[in-house]
Amino acid sequence: MRVPRQVVEARRLRLTELLQERGYLPISDLCDELGVSEATARRDLSALESEERITRTYGGALGEFNASFISFRERLREETEAKNAIARTAVSLIKPGMRVYLDAGTTAFSIAQELRRNLPEGLTVITNNLALIEPLGSLPSAKTILLGGQLLERQSVLLGDEAVRAAALQKIDLAFLGAQGMTAEGLWNSQRDIIRLQQAVMKRATLSFFCLDHSKLGHKAPEHLADWSSISALICDLSIPELRRSGILLKPGTLISPSSI
Amino acid sequence: MRVPRQVVEARRLRLTELLQERGYLPISDLCDELGVSEATARRDLSALESEERITRTYGGALGEFNASFISFRERLREETEAKNAIARTAVSLIKPGMRVYLDAGTTAFSIAQELRRNLPEGLTVITNNLALIEPLGSLPSAKTILLGGQLLERQSVLLGDEAVRAAALQKIDLAFLGAQGMTAEGLWNSQRDIIRLQQAVMKRATLSFFCLDHSKLGHKAPEHLADWSSISALICDLSIPELRRSGILLKPGTLISPSSI
């Protein structure tokens, strides 16, 4: 028996919401909840999957727990090698008892993962990056401080005045920051709010390290973040000559490359 | 062929990490990644499931997105009816454009879910409760502000000086708070840090509502949180006479019961 389009749409919406809430549901549960036959439940799942609103699994389906987390995870897979190398380098710079800032982005996530393997004593991590809760929250011997701020829709990041204010109250030994691009003019990022927070952090940090992999070379973004003169060091899987070819001239000792550790 | 215990543990750790990263993995992929047979992969899954470190599904497994969320979800199932009624009552008190505080606990989570269904215009939600990110983060028309603070191990809550300081800077119209018990002497909670934050919030809030279901009646906890005289109202699925039987005497209008809406 054919049913109005609206009913179908409503049911599928309800299905996505159910999956968002519960994470995973086996087909039989879906049928119960929606009051339809298995066949229809399957058809709904196929439809929603082709729209990329859910993920099917054998025997059930997953809500796209957090659409942002997925794209985050995907980005995480790009340049894994370089990012891991940079993360190892970053962690090797941390001494026991330090207070360290990790900002948003996938490189910071790699650093957090590396910290799980190789954790200095008495570390305090300060961040605005909610994605780090997973890797860091379960470490008993590290303290994790989250800056306050406004939750960005579809991103797992805290920003805004609150975040800047909270950052200005922190004592930070090392800040590990990311950026979307680097050119001869310096470092670039896309959002004003992100840059405001990064600048507030840099002001409070004894040393500010920027962590960028080679894929960022030559890219420009809408907003200028920092000059090369204002950063403590660049952690990057490129050599001095390679950087120079793009017009980036660094003072000696300002480049830390993963191979050198 | 038996293998050292350490190897098994290492593989299982790797498995949980894989699942944490990728969210869902079918068994066959797990075998490839870990280089073991299907049987062993299954055994690992069973072991990790009994430790509640992952969630099995038919045909694969899920990482425990957040281990704490699960026990949280389980608590959520207790007294669902009462909590939902309280949540609906709470939401009915919210007017468009208000700034509302939700604290930790499952009742606040119910309120957040109710807000998804029934969202006042221009709402701002302020919270220290990370579990609310899921339901609230994806609402485009509401603003969510997270207080800063120290991440509590295995709890999805932010506490400490930072949180108190951040709360003291907020403008709050309505605060919806929870507690672990209520007796004639007032409201009780277990942790000092939680109470400090709740008191800071109460100081900043125009109205403070405490939301407790009937199961909290007569329970005492280590720390005294508030007298009955200091709260704006109690939202509770109990009647005045029922409360009086436990020695709780409320001024008229101080009890808001779900049935009365």
Added chain:
DNA sequence: ATAGATATGACCGGGGTCAATCATTTACTC
């Protein structure tokens, strides 16, 4: 060194899942 415990992989029967097909009912369209 020996015995017992434990991890592993292969195999199998039972049962669940999936996609395709078909008949039926009902909503849309002209």
Added chain:
DNA sequence: GAGTAAATGATTGACCCCGGTCATATCTAT
């Protein structure tokens, strides 16, 4: 109002998943 397209549920055969058992190999404790 008639025809067409869409949605649904039932069925079916192929495929896949699961837990158990068993033989085997290796670690560990005595």
